[in-house]
């Protein structure tokens with residue numbers, strides 16, 4: 001099981017509002033789920049994933065929450081290759097720079 | 104003494120928290136009714152154009168280049184009737200420190216916070232503004248917290264917002280991420296109260312005025328380069344600051360005859376606060392989910408009086424489709440050699456269609472670009488869309504259903520604009536004023552304010568008021 005050591009850069013989670021505490025104007029599907037919060041900081045003690053830990057954030061705030069990740073990775077990327085976009089690119093070049101048949 | 108931190112108690116302290124966190128006494132500009140003195144607020148709570156140019160120059164914001172898109176113009180001319188096809192230009196706002204025009208807004212906000220002795224700033228935004236605030240705060244040595252609506256209940260984040268998190272953290276900020284819902288505002292208030300930091304709202308007079316330099320620069324650059332003002336300026340519209348600031352800057356340059364066109368991506372049918380819909384859209388800003396609500400009720404923002412009032416400035420408001428914007432993003436890349444981010448390409452898509460209605464000797468300008476990259480590019484966005492069950496098709500973009508499919512135009516001639524009826528927006532704004540202030544009669548001052556704020560005439564406002572059985576005192 002992954003665990004954090006005091007001094008590690010970690011991410012924690014809190015439940016801000018339970019489903020029954022959600023604002024009246026939110027749509028039905030949103031009302032069924034809690035309002036959750038994630039924030040990163042330096043662990044102030046050793047902890048296991050899922051247990052409560054205190055962190056100090058980049059601005060120096062002390063926050064407690066459930067440990068969700070250690071040295072969290074940025075997971076966004078350039079995605080898969082999307083063949084539809086290649087088709088667009090080829091069409092554009094063909095229309096603008098292609099042979100006389102397109103005139 | 105520990106304060107009551109319950110949702111209801113914190114929301115009830117909203118005005119008190121906000122007053123401390125912005126340092127503007129809005130009551131000075133109030134009339135006690137619907138109207139307030141907008142121009143006085145912009146004058147007294149904001150900065151002069153010269154001051155803003157100076158403030159922005161200190162952190163290398165602004166003075167972005169204008170690029171003529173000759174190949175895109177050539178393509179538009181191939182599709183347009185003979186003699187039609189205006190020259191298309193773009194202002195490369197991606198050249199700003201954090202990669203978008205939002206640096207202009209953040210520059211003045213952070214300057215103001217620093218001047219007034221705040222130790223840090225908090226801002227509520229999932230967009231480029233967060234990165235802009237983080238970047239400017241870094242430069243001026245202030246602490247920074249960015250509060251983002253980022254995930255759905257499965258902790259799946261919109262890739263573009265994940266990229267903003269990364270950018271904010273790269274600039275040294277703390278990023279607080281939340282699941283979908285308007286109660287983000289509650290968390291935002293608790294952070295302001297806890298830290299005593301400045302609320303770097305998107306909608307303060309100095310934030311909006313920070314965009315005036317964009318419109319002003321644009322007019323000056325055209326006079327220098329081409330010898331005259333452009334005919335149309337197209338502006339991607341969401342919360343309304345882009346339209347408001349740019350148009351005010353154009354007016355300050357004396358460019359009174361330029362047509363101001365707002366453009367948004369049409370996301371009708373998707374609910375912005377829905378956990379399910381949240382990750383079914385491929386655009387996180389510049390869309391109708393913000394554009395229409397903010398135009399028809401600007402005072403929904405996190406300040407008592409929103410300085411972004413797009414209806415005051417819009418001459419025309421047009422909608423484009425998600426698939427069309429992806430198509431034009433590719434065109435900008437393969438025909439112009441410019442890889443730029445999503446939001447600016449919304450107005451570019453509109454400009455591409457609008458140019459085909461205009462004469463060849465006319466000029467149309469897209470007033471911004473933004474940076475692109477992991478998460479923001481069409482590849483990750485379409486990958487994400489497919490993963491969320493959205494179909495990617497070729498065909499007629501008019502048949503698209505946001506949240507179900509994205510229709511890439513089968514041919515560039517399928518790209519067009521749909522005019523949104525501005526009078527409908529005006530009427531809806533007036534109705535919202537009446538409903539929110541719960542009045543059955545209004546003063547002469549309120550009446551004149553509505554005429555100005557909706558950029559219309561007496562008879563139009565009289566018409567809407569009589570439908571609502573509201574009298575003028």
Ligand SMILES: Cc1ncc(COP(=O)(O)O)c(C=O)c1O
Nearest residue numbers: 231341342343344345388446473
């Ligand atoms: C790059 C970019 N363009 C345009 C917009 C729209 O600006 P506004 O919200 O002021 O209408 C935004 C902000 O959401 C943005 O980040």
